[in-house]
Amino acid sequence: MKIIVVGAGITGLTAALALRERGHRVEVVAADLGGLPVAMVNPVRGKRGSVVAEAGLALPLARRLYSRYVPLHRGVWRPVAGELREKWRRKLEGSPVACEWREGGVFLPGAFWLEARRLRAAMLAGLPLRRARVVAWRERELLLAGGRRLSADLVVWAGGAAGAVHTGLGGRFSPGSQLLVGEYFASAASSGVFAAGNVVGGSYLPHRNHYAPHTTRYSEVVWILDRARALLGYQPRPLGVWSGVRWRLDGAYLHELPGGFALGGFGSTAYLLAPLYARRLADLLDS
Numbered sequence: 001m002k003i004i005v006v007g008a009g010i011t012g013l014t015a016a017l018a019l020r021e022r023g024h025r026v027e028v029v030a031a032d033l034g035g036l037p038v039a040m041v042n043p044v045r046g047k048r049g050s051v052v053a054e055a056g057l058a059l060p061l062a063r064r065l066y067s068r069y070v071p072l073h074r075g076v077w078r079p080v081a082g083e084l085r086e087k088w089r090r091k092l093e094g095s096p097v098a099c100e101w102r103e104g105g106v107f108l109p110g111a112f113w114l115e116a117r118r119l120r121a122a123m124l125a126g127l128p129l130r131r132a133r134v135v136a137w138r139e140r141e142l143l144l145a146g147g148r149r150l151s152a153d154l155v156v157w158a159g160g161a162a163g164a165v166h167t168g169l170g171g172r173f174s175p176g177s178q179l180l181v182g183e184y185f186a187s188a189a190s191s192g193v194f195a196a197g198n199v200v201g202g203s204y205l206p207h208r209n210h211y212a213p214h215t216t217r218y219s220e221v222v223w224i225l226d227r228a229r230a231l232l233g234y235q236p237r238p239l240g241v242w243s244g245v246r247w248r249l250d251g252a253y254l255h256e257l258p259g260g261f262a263l264g265g266f267g268s269t270a271y272l273l274a275p276l277y278a279r280r281l282a283d284l285l286d287s
């Protein structure tokens with residue numbers, strides 16, 4: 001089958017590779033190749049230590065796939081306040097996520113961080129890529145900026161937050177930033193913000209019901225640096241910034257639409273869940 005995958009973020013790339021592995025002819029169409037500099041792949045989320053529902057399936061799959069392309073930096077440390085420890089313990093004990101209690105928090109030996117730009121570049125190498133912006137998607141046909149049309153047997157839309165409008169799926173859009181810093185955190189730590197590699201990142205800005213491009217504000221930099229100081233015990237030196245928007249669909253990430261499928265809306269768990277959902281899509285097309 002000839003399949004066009006729109007999007008060269010982690011969702012589009014995992015889908016394109018999974019579909020190509022099953023023998024489909026795949027072309028990736030993407031407006032741009034920028035994106036998240038450093039990704040945490042951490043199945044334990046938020047202040048309450050909630051474990052992502054499909055972590056037991058998704059984490060080993062993500063580890064296996066990504067380790068073919070880049071080094072994985074294993075282990076994430078998460079401080080947990082004394083009064084919350086019992087709650088965290090209960091949640092983690094019944095879950096498939098391995099953990100060790102140490103240094104006033106929990107260490108997750110199976111979670112990891114990776115250099116996301118390097119990963120995406122390595123995954124993209126060898127995939128046919130067309131750099132173009134899709135302005136309309138109608139069934140099996142795409143209209144590109146400039147007037148050209150593309151068609152395929154199936155379209156997989158993996159356009160992330162910026163492309164979500166073409167899916168009609170709604171969702172929530174949360175802006176946030178990663179600061180590129182002078183320090184290097186070989187082992188990741190996370191609480192309010194996360195520190196991994198040469199990045200500290202996080203967000204507190206309210207979500208919206210539509211996508212709008214985000215530009216980092218000064219107050220956001222101050223907020224991230226304050227949180228980083230609380231986490232690390234010192235303030236890292238900011239050197240640059242990346243701004244982005246998360247798209248959240250809360251649990252339903254694969255949708256059949258006329259002419260194809262929409263994949264995405266993973267929020268902050270895209271790097272954890274994308275390989276699992278790419279495989280689900282490939283299985284669905286096989287069946």
Ligand SMILES: Cc1cc2nc3c(=O)[nH]c(=O)nc-3n(C[C@H](O)[C@H](O)[C@H](O)COP(=O)(O)OP(=O)(O)OC[C@H]3O[C@@H](n4cnc5c(N)ncnc54)[C@H](O)[C@@H]3O)c2cc1C
Binds near residue numbers: 160245265
């Ligand atoms: C501050 C911050 C920190 C984050 N940290 C993490 C983290 O640690 N771990 C994690 O898993 N996630 C994290 N996220 C979320 C993560 O960035 C996204 O969930 C992830 O990038 C989604 O991947 P995607 O492939 O679905 O979309 P994207 O990465 O947004 O890629 C979309 C692709 O589609 C293309 N596209 C869109 N519209 C069109 C169009 N009309 N025509 C052609 N191409 C189009 C784009 O050019 C791009 O190639 C973070 C987000 C923010 C804001």
